[in-house]
Amino acid sequence: MNTAIMIIVVLVGVGAFFGIVLALADKRFAMEVNPLIHEVEDILPKGQCGACGFAGCAKYAEAVVEDESVPPDLCVPGKAAVAAKVAELTGKKAGASEPKYAQLKCRGTKTAAAMAACYEGVPDCAAAKLIQGGPKGCKYGCIGFGNCVRACPFGALSMGEDGLPVVNKAICTGCGKCVATCPQALLTLQTFTAPVQVGCSSHDKGPVAKKLCQHACIGCGLCMRSCTQGAITIDRFVAVVDPSKCRDCPEPVCLAKCPTKAIQALVRPEEGGCAIMKVS
Known part of the structure; x- marks a missing residue:
């Protein structure tokens, strides 16, 4: 009985130790995310269709905010309305698109x-x-x-x-x-x-x-x-x-x-x- 209790105490202690280590590492090496990325992602249709050429809406939002070469009008489902909003948020110019x-x-x-x-x-x-x-x-x-x-x-x-x-x-x-x-x-x-x-x-x-x-x-x-x-x-x-x-x-x-x-x-x-x- 005492052996079982000791094993449980040791496992709990080890788990707590590594939990604290991981929490400190996460805080130490955390990367700040540009809040503008979330703003752009929020206005995208969330279809995750990949028509923009990126792996989902989140990836396109990240790319259009951080990469100057990525245009704001790549969201095909969003059409002109979404392109205009993305352009406004990122300070880029959206081209004309035909539905x-x-x-x-x-x-x-x-x-x-x-x-x-x-x-x-x-x-x-x-x-x-x-x-x-x-x-x-x-x-x-x-x-x-x-x-x-x-x-x-x-x-x-x-x-x-x-x-x-x-x-x-x-x-x-x-x-x-x-x-x-x-x-x-x-x-x-x-x-x-x-x-x-x-x-x-x-x-x-x-x-x-x-x-x-x-x-x-x-x-x-x-x-x-x-x-x-x-x-x-x-x-x-x-x-x-x-x-x-x-x-x-x-x-x-x-x-x-x-x-x-x-x-x-x-x-x-x-x-x-x-x-x-x-x-x-």
Whole structure:
């Protein structure tokens, strides 16, 4: 009994000794943190998305305060409002930024896309892709298990009843987390300038693409030839819209010319739409 008590007393004494030593060392070698770092961190969105190029909001706050070369407008989710506040706090100048949102380049819904097989594995897009490119006939299309939805730190994506992710552009910050997550590389960051978007990424030839999806781009070139701005080109059987040229076109002729409705009109947040494209 006495031995047990002695052991406990010794352990408590050793623990107390090292506790005091660590406390004194912490006080002796403590580094003062610039309070401005905490002020900057407090106004950041806390999405920890890494779009700024740093490992989280705290690291960006530290860098923008202590490093003169780090600009105050790197917080993509915060957009112009946060950039202006960071610039004011750090005494730096924020550059002009154009808001972006995530765009899904696929319209292969449950009813539009042909299925090649039934998948009964882990509900994960990357896992499903490992098995013959996924269950859909079109190997370029959205697999539909919502990896992008789970990756979004701001809750801007949700899975629609048609089997495709829906982007709420009023919430989407353009951080790019979903873009990096999609194993099909179907999500891109798009500005609000272009009035039309291409909802297809298939590089199959026209007859094959049309057989696999009702809304597939068949590379016919009607949109390209009808575009008065020269904003549309055909790249490996799929149309590509250059947003820098696709401007000031109140009634895009390409919308009427597209035989599969692969090209759709942009729905802006102020128009009350959350879906990426108007479905005709």
